[in-house]
Amino acid sequence: MAKKTEDRRGSAAFDRHFAAIYGERWPVLRKALEAPGRPEAHLSGLVKPYFLDGASVLAAQALGVQPGEEVLDLCAAPGGKSLVLALALQGVGRLVCNDRSSDRRGRLKRVLEEHLSPHLRSIITVTGYDATRWGLHEQEVYDKILLDAPCSSERHLVHSPAHLAQWSAHRTKTLAQQALAMLCAALEALKPGGILVYSTCSISPEENEGLLERFASKRPGAWSLLEKNLTLPDEAGEGPLFWARLEKLTRIP
Numbered sequence: 001m002a003k004k005t006e007d008r009r010g011s012a013a014f015d016r017h018f019a020a021i022y023g024e025r026w027p028v029l030r031k032a033l034e035a036p037g038r039p040e041a042h043l044s045g046l047v048k049p050y051f052l053d054g055a056s057v058l059a060a061q062a063l064g065v066q067p068g069e070e071v072l073d074l075c076a077a078p079g080g081k082s083l084v085l086a087l088a089l090q091g092v093g094r095l096v097c098n099d100r101s102s103d104r105r106g107r108l109k110r111v112l113e114e115h116l117s118p119h120l121r122s123i124i125t126v127t128g129y130d131a132t133r134w135g136l137h138e139q140e141v142y143d144k145i146l147l148d149a150p151c152s153s154e155r156h157l158v159h160s161p162a163h164l165a166q167w168s169a170h171r172t173k174t175l176a177q178q179a180l181a182m183l184c185a186a187l188e189a190l191k192p193g194g195i196l197v198y199s200t201c202s203i204s205p206e207e208n209e210g211l212l213e214r215f216a217s218k219r220p221g222a223w224s225l226l227e228k229n230l231t232l233p234d235e236a237g238e239g240p241l242f243w244a245r246l247e248k249l250t251r252i253p
């Protein structure tokens with residue numbers, strides 16, 4: 001029994017799992033994940049430089065935020081993508097930056113304070129709700145929502161032997177289940193016709209395309225997929241980053 005658990009957990013199980021998904025590409029992709037990240041994109045318009053992975057900037061920009069809009073960043077800390085959204089709003093409209101972790105929220109507040117001018121900051125509120133339950137207190141309020149979901153973050157895993165030793169496919173399933181609840185809550189909070197970007201830094205299909213399939217079964221006819229993109233570091237030198245832009249079509253029955 002103990003042997004079976006060992007087989008399903010840890011570095012070797014991790015490699016078996018992703019070799020089955022990516023085939024011959026896996027050793028190359030794993031090596032690219034092991035290389036240090038390159039947070040190279042420079043965001044202009046900030047009072048102090050902030051460097052973010054280029055693929056993360058593109059994911060936040062995929063939301064297409066315009067000045068005057070009501071925008072929600074559901075899982076915002078430490079705040080790199082919130083900066084992109086705040087720059088797009090130009091101090092006009094409203095930006096709610098939410099994160100359930102109080103430690104990470106502290107970091108988020110510091111990032112916003114240190115990098116944004118008072119004018120860009122004036123329309124931002126920081127909140128600490130559970131994103132899976134957001135629909136309980138606000139419905140059909142936002143023009144645009146970014147859901148940058150907590151995910152398996154395999155780049156982080158391969159740099160942390162202690163975390164990799166604890167890896168199991170079960171964790172992916174738990175995170176996907178949580179992200180699905182967040183997607184449902186985000187859809188409720190969005191105005192009809194509003195836009196939602198779902199993003200992760202995972203290479204696991206269950207947390208990316210696979211989750212969109214489950215979301216389509218759970219909320220059929222409520223949204224349509226406008227565009228999606230997966231950036232992998234073996235090809236692009238940045239990422240991993242998956243994002244999908246969705247449009248809310250109707251009132252949810």
Ligand SMILES: C[S@@+](CC[C@H](N)C(=O)[O-])C[C@H]1O[C@@H](n2cnc3c(N)ncnc32)[C@H](O)[C@@H]1O
Nearest residue numbers: 075076077078079080081100101130131148150
């Ligand atoms: C991928 S990180 C967000 C990164 C951030 N968007 C950025 O660009 O800097 C996911 C965040 O989700 C937060 N989180 C996890 N579970 C949550 C929940 N149930 N409700 C709200 N936030 C949650 C975590 O604290 C973490 O900061």
